[in-house]
Amino acid sequence: MLIHQQKDIPTLIKDTGLVETRRRQIVQAAVDLFIQKGFHKTTTREIAGRANFSIGTLYEYIQSKEDILYLVCEFIHSEMEKQVKEAIKPAGTGRDTLKNAIDRYLRVCDLMQDHILLIYRETASLPGDSISYVLRNESRITGMFEDILTRGKDDGTLKLRHHRGITLIAHNITVLGHMWTFRRWFLKKAFTLDEYIELQTSLILNELSSHNGDGPP
Amino acid sequence: MLIHQQKDIPTLIKDTGLVETRRRQIVQAAVDLFIQKGFHKTTTREIAGRANFSIGTLYEYIQSKEDILYLVCEFIHSEMEKQVKEAIKPAGTGRDTLKNAIDRYLRVCDLMQDHILLIYRETASLPGDSISYVLRNESRITGMFEDILTRGKDDGTLKLRHHRGITLIAHNITVLGHMWTFRRWFLKKAFTLDEYIELQTSLILNELSSHNGDGPP
DNA sequence: TCGTTATGAACGAGCGCTCAATCAACGAGG
DNA sequence: CCTCGTTGATTGAGCGCTCGTTCATAACGA
Numbered sequence: 329m330l331i332h333q334q335k336d337i338p339t340l341i342k343d344t345g346l347v348e349t350r351r352r353q354i355v356q357a358a359v360d361l362f363i364q365k366g367f368h369k370t371t372t373r374e375i376a377g378r379a380n381f382s383i384g385t386l387y388e389y390i391q392s393k394e395d396i397l398y399l400v401c402e403f404i405h406s407e408m409e410k411q412v413k414e415a416i417k418p419a420g421t422g423r424d425t426l427k428n429a430i431d432r433y434l435r436v437c438d439l440m441q442d443h444i445l446l447i448y449r450e451t452a453s454l455p456g457d458s459i460s461y462v463l464r465n466e467s468r469i470t471g472m473f474e475d476i477l478t479r480g481k482d483d484g485t486l487k488l489r490h491h492r493g494i495t496l497i498a499h500n501i502t503v504l505g506h507m508w509t510f511r512r513w514f515l516k517k518a519f520t521l522d523e524y525i526e527l528q529t530s531l532i533l534n535e536l537s538s539h540n541g542d543g544p545p
Numbered sequence: 546m547l548i549h550q551q552k553d554i555p556t557l558i559k560d561t562g563l564v565e566t567r568r569r570q571i572v573q574a575a576v577d578l579f580i581q582k583g584f585h586k587t588t589t590r591e592i593a594g595r596a597n598f599s600i601g602t603l604y605e606y607i608q609s610k611e612d613i614l615y616l617v618c619e620f621i622h623s624e625m626e627k628q629v630k631e632a633i634k635p636a637g638t639g640r641d642t643l644k645n646a647i648d649r650y651l652r653v654c655d656l657m658q659d660h661i662l663l664i665y666r667e668t669a670s671l672p673g674d675s676i677s678y679v680l681r682n683e684s685r686i687t688g689m690f691e692d693i694l695t696r697g698k699d700d701g702t703l704k705l706r707h708h709r710g711i712t713l714i715a716h717n718i719t720v721l722g723h724m725w726t727f728r729r730w731f732l733k734k735a736f737t738l739d740e741y742i743e744l745q746t747s748l749i750l751n752e753l754s755s756h757n758g759d760g761p762p
Numbered sequence: 763t764c765g766t767t768a769t770g771a772a773c774g775a776g777c778g779c780t781c782a783a784t785c786a787a788c789g790a791g792g
Numbered sequence: 793c794c795t796c797g798t799t800g801a802t803t804g805a806g807c808g809c810t811c812g813t814t815c816a817t818a819a820c821g822a
Contacts, residue, residue, distance in 0.1 A: 342800070366669060368585035372778060382803050387779065448727070449669055452583060452662075463730055470731070489747070495735050496744050503724045510665070511716060513680055514687070518712050527713050530706070531752050558767070589812060599769050601814085610812065 334402060335461055337395045340388045350389050353379040355403045358396050363442045367397055367450045397450060398458045404443045405465035411436045412469065422480025423536070427529060429476055430501060434525050437505030444509045473498035486536040497532070504528055551619060552678055554612045557605045567606050570596040572620045575613050580659045584614055584667045614667060615675045621660045622682035628653045629686065639697025640753070644746060646693055647718060651742050654722030661726045690715035703753040714749070721745050 341347050357378035361370040372393055376386040390396055415432035419425050437444060451462055477494045480486030488494060508515060508524060515524060558564050574595035578587040589610055593603040607613055632649035635642050654661060668679055694711045697703030705711060725732060725741060732741060 340801090346801085371776085383778090384780080384803050385801075388801075393778065445669075449666055452666055467731060490744055492735065492740070492744065493748075496741075497748075499724070499728060499731065500748075503720065503728070507716070507720045511720070514684060514716065518709065523709070524713075527707055527709065531710075531714075531717075534752055535748050560766085563767085588810085600812090601769050602767080604813065605767070 335398065335458060337398070338391055347389060350379075350381075350385075351399060353381075354386065354389060354396060355399050358400050359403070359443070359446070362397075362400060362450065363446055367453050372396075394453070394455050394458075397454055398461075401447060401451065401454065401458075401462050402465070404440070404447055405462065408436065408440060408443070409465070409468060411440075412472065416472070416476075418479075421485040422476060422478075422483050423485035423533070426473075426476050426480055426486065426536075427533065429473065430504075430529050430532065431525055433473075433501070434505050434508060434528070435521070437508055438521050441509040441512065444506055448506070448510060470498045470502045473501050480536070488536065497535070501532065552615065552675060554615070555608055564606060567596075567598075567602075568616060570598075571603065571606060571613060572616050575617050576620070576660070576663070579614075579617060579667065580663055584670055589613075611670070611672055611675075614671055615678075618664060618668065618671065618675075618679050619682070621657070621664055622679065625653065625657060625660070626682070626685060628657075629689065633689065633693075635696075638702040639693060639695075639700050640702035640750070643690075643693050643697055643703065643753075644750065646690065647721075647746050647749065648742055650690075650718070651722050651725060651745070652738070654725055655738050658726040658729065661723055665723070665727060687715045687719045690718050697753070705753065714752070718749065 339347050341350075354375065357375050358370070361374055361378065364370075372386060373383050375396065376383045379386070390399075412433055415436060416425070416429045419428050447462075451459065454462065474494055477486060477488075477498060481488055481494070488497075508521075519527070556564050558567075571592065574592050575587070578591055578595065581587075589603060590600050592613065593600045596603070607616075629650055632653060633642070633646045636645050664679075668676065671679065691711055694703060694705075694715060698705055698711070705714075707713075725738075736744070
């Protein structure tokens, strides 16, 4: 399940099972606190406290506060990918699959609003070498949409005027989900989630239908 | 020029002209540093230093470090709005105006990449009451696109299938510009700015042309 | 000289991180 | 069955330091 290259963080503890459970606790505590107060305003003591062990123990499982941020980002991305992957079953034509995928993806984004915002806010605080890992995670999500679009292009149910369109539209769709989270102050005033999905889906599918060019000259 | 409700920050200095110049210096210094290292990792001493006065003087013109962040956000938004406003001259039909506006807007976003990212990252660190000011600034930009879309709808050069479409598409366009900045790691690998503008514009204009519905049943 | 502005040493709260001490579990030796 | 030593996990007081903020004093200008 979800095997991909990860950075591994040194620990002083020998029992690998224990490392796993403790780190789960750490991440759980940290996610809550980071969402609430942000990375910089959260103290290591608070994280340890909420995970129900002492500051000393915390540092047996990580080497620095930034390691915690990395673990958190990693967790959010893999959670995101897991949820989207299991929601998107290929369904008939490429077009139908896309329609379904957008729907599921946007609902996952809605559920993970705070987590997505967290990624946007705090990724920049990661040490340089961790950032590339996080970016790789991000592009796997976009890649899923590229795959679906390619299928639709191949089976003829989706039309693309520009051959570079697949990459761009895949990014657009990905960002649509993020947009719902970081513009929720505006958007939720005007739309319910269902309306948002309905409208955005119809915009995208229209782009992908055969029609004449740029309108009147 | 750009009169809109702003929060005003107390100062100990009487000479209002001096307050203005010094604050300009503060903002200039802070913007550079925040972009480079982020709000939390930048110290007040660094800001004072780069603005060429002492830490004591800094605190004559603001009350807290967060005030500086507010000034910075305010500056970025008004700069953004100024640049977009002066670039967008109504040109002929609503459709042509829109085409031109998107082009100019995306170019402004490209120029202000770092500033836009800064807003995304640090807005959350503002004290609660400042946030609403920043949000108001943001919606003025989206409002400009709403106006253009409405013009196009009225003069018949832009078609909208859903009546809620104007709001949504205005948001979509706004986010298109932001997306170019916060996904530049991906996008610049695949597209030049000109290509990006060209492709996104044609996607949007297609949505706004008359055509048949959702494709084959 | 008097009001206004500038200075930077000093303050002290709070932070990330360490480490000597403690505890729990377990097995070998009597 | 009871020691007692060993190993590995846990603890939290404390270290060293940074940073936001203040204030007594100096400098300046009219």
